[in-house]
Amino acid sequence: MLDTPPGYQTLTEQTLTDFLAEDESNAKLLGGKPSDWKINEVGDGNLNLVFIVRGPSGGLVVKQSLPYLRLVGESWPLPLNRAFFEAEALAAQWKHAPNLVPQVFKYYPKMYCIIMELLEPHIIMRKGMIDGIEYPQFAEAITEFMAATLFETSDLAQDTHTKRAGVKMFSGNDTLCKITEDVIFTEPYMEHANNRWTAPYLDDYAKRWRDDKDLAVGISRLKQKFLTCTEALLHADLHTGSIMITKTDTRVIDPEFAFYGPIGFDVGKLIANLIISYFSQAGHEQQPGERDQYRRWICDTIIQVWNGFRTKFLERWRNVQSVNAYPNALFEGPAGEAALEAERIAYMDALFTDSLGFCGASLTRRILGIAHNIDLENIADERQRANCEARTLEVSRLLLTNTSGCTSIDDVVALLERQHATKDCF
C-alpha cells in the first residue's frame, strides 16, 4: 500500500454517502435522505475514481485522485495533488469560458476530491465519432473554449504578477508534465517497454520511427518547446476523449495535466484526435465509402476548428487593453495599429506551425506509444486497423519533420484526403 497523507482515504460506493452527507450543500443538491442516493463508480479513464451520484432533486459527479496510475496500478505512483491542479484549471476555465467545462461545486483538499456538475445526457465525443454522429455545435464551442482559455491566460491578457503566480502554481504539476514528456515526446521514438502497436503489420513503421533521425530532431524541438515555453495555461490533454458532448452542448473535462505551456500543444492535440477519427472511419464502415459524408463533416470541422480559433483569438487580441506583451502604448495611431495587426497575423502563423508540429506528435503517440485510442482499437480486423494507422503515421511524419508543405488548414485537409485515397499498405 502506498503512503497517503492524513485525512485522505480512498472513497468507495459505501463511504461516499457519509462523505457527501457531511456537507449540507451536497445534501441539498441531491435532495431526499442519504439512503435515497444512488451511486455508481464510472471511472473508465486511466487515472482516477469517478462516481456519479443521483438523488431525488439532482445529481453530481465526485472525482478523486488515487495515489497511483489506475491503468497500471500501485507500481506507478502518482501524486494526489493532480486533483488540486484539475480544480484550479477548471476554475480558471469556467471564469474565461463559462458553461464550456463542468461547474465545480467544491474541492476537498485533504481528500483530493472534486464535486462537480453532472453532465447529462452528454457522452464522450470520441464514442460519438466512432458511431458517426455529427455535432453541429462542436466547432463553435471548442473554438470559444480554446480562444478564451488560452488568450486570457497568456501575457497578452494577464499582467506579469498574475501570470508568474500562475506559472509558479502549475509548475508543481511536474509529475504529470513528465508523463507527457515521456510518452508523447520520447518513448515512441526509441525502444521502450511501454510502447505497443498493431504487430506484425506496423513493425517496420515502429523501426523506421526509431531509426529516422529527422523524426528524432522534429520531436525533440517540440519537446524543448514543451519544456521551456509558458505561453498560456493549457488544458494539456485536449482530445476527443476529454470532451463530453450532445448535439447542442460541449464541455471540456479532465484538465489534470494543466500547466503553462505552448498554445500549439492544445490546438495540435485536438486536431490530431480529429485526424485519428478521420482515418479510423474506414475501419468502422460496413462497405467502403459508407462514411464519406462523415469524413466530410470531420474535414469541415477541422477547418472550422483552426479558422474559428484563429478568428476568436485575434478578436480578443484586437479588443484587449494589453499592458504587458505587445502593450497598446507602443502601437498608438494608424501606423502603430497597422504594425500590430501585421504582427498579430504573424503570431497566428507561427502558432499554426507550432500546432501542426504538436499535431504530428499526438498522432504518432496514439499508434506507437503506450496510450491508444478506441477510434482505432475498436477496429477488430487488425489488418484493416493497421491500414488506418499507417495512413495516420504518414501524415504524422510529414507534420513532425515540417515537410508537409501545409501553409493553411485547407492544405492539411487536402493532405488527409490525398492520404485517404492511397492504396492500402497491408
Next chain:
Amino acid sequence: MLDTPPGYQTLTEQTLTDFLAEDESNAKLLGGKPSDWKINEVGDGNLNLVFIVRGPSGGLVVKQSLPYLRLVGESWPLPLNRAFFEAEALAAQWKHAPNLVPQVFKYYPKMYCIIMELLEPHIIMRKGMIDGIEYPQFAEAITEFMAATLFETSDLAQDTHTKRAGVKMFSGNDTLCKITEDVIFTEPYMEHANNRWTAPYLDDYAKRWRDDKDLAVGISRLKQKFLTCTEALLHADLHTGSIMITKTDTRVIDPEFAFYGPIGFDVGKLIANLIISYFSQAGHEQQPGERDQYRRWICDTIIQVWNGFRTKFLERWRNVQSVNAYPNALFEGPAGEAALEAERIAYMDALFTDSLGFCGASLTRRILGIAHNIDLENIADERQRANCEARTLEVSRLLLTNTSGCTSIDDVVALLERQHATKDCF
C-alpha cells in the same frame, strides 16, 4: 515608513557589529574583538545596503535588501525577498561555476541579508574599462560562467522535476522581472516620466524611437520571449557593472534579478555593455585615436565572448548524458550523432539571433531609458557624449529590427567599426 515583517530591521554601521557578533562563524572569520571591526557602507548600486567589514583576521561583505528602491526612495517599494533570490542564484552559480561568483557564507532569511566573500582588490569592471584597462583573463572566465550556469540549469542538463522546481521558486521574483519588462522592453519606446536622454541632442532620436513601429515590433517580440521562455536560470542583469575584476580574477555579482528566462538575454546584455564601452571610448580620449588599441581589445573580447561561450556550451552538450531535452536515447549511432550535432549548431545559431536582439534592447535602454551607464554619463562634454550615444543607438536599431545582416560575431564587430568611422552627428 514602509511595513516590514517581524525580525527585519535595516542594518546600520552601528547595529551591524552586534548582528555579526551574534554568529560565531562571522566572529571567527573577522577575528579579534567586535570593537576591532571596521565597517563601511559602500552600496553605490541602486537597490540595497552593502557593507564591507574588516577584522584582524579577514573581511566580509554584508548585503541587505531595503524595502524600497534605493535609487528612488520609499515611493518605489520593492520586495525584501530579492535577497533570498540572490542568495539562491549565487548558490546555484557557485555550484556550476565555482570561484566565478563571491562565495556565500550565510543567508539570514528574517533579515533578508547575505554574508559573503569580500573580493579584494577587485574593482567594478565598468570603471576599469572607462580607464582603458585590459583584462586578459576576462573572456575566458565570463564564457565559463555563462556556459556553466546557463547550460547546467537548462533542460539539456536538468531533469524535469529539478527544472520545474527551479521555475516555481524563481517565478516568485516577479516584481524584479517586471522592472526589467518595464524599463528595458517598454518605456524607452513610449513617452514615460522615467525616460531621460542627453537633450537636446538626442530629442530627435527619442522621438524616432517612439514613432518607429519596426522598433515597437522588434522590442515586443523580445519582451514576449522574456515573458514566456524558461530556457535556463539567468543572472538577468549581466553587465560590466555586475562584474568585479582584477587582471587575474573575474567574479559576477548581484544576481538579484535572477529567474528562468531566455539564455540570449544574459549573453546579449553582456555584449551590449561591451559595445557601450566601445562607443564611449571616444569620449574618454584626450585626442582622437588615443584609445584605438583599447577599442581593438574590446572588439577582440566581444568576439571571444561569443565564440568562447558557444564553444563551451557545445562542449558541455556533447558530453552530457541528457535524458530530457534532446535525450541521448533518440540519437544513438553515427546517424543519430550527426543529426544531433547539426541540431546543436542550429540551436546555437538561434541563440546567436536571440542574443543580438536582446543586445539591441540593452543598448537603447541605457541611452533613452531610466538607468544610464557611467561609461557614457562620465563624458562631461554633452555634445561628445551625444555623438557616442547616437552611434550606439544606430547599432541598437539594426539589431532590434533584425536588419543588421550580422550572421557571425565578426559581422557584429565589423558593424561597430563601420559605425565608429562615421562622421559625428552633432
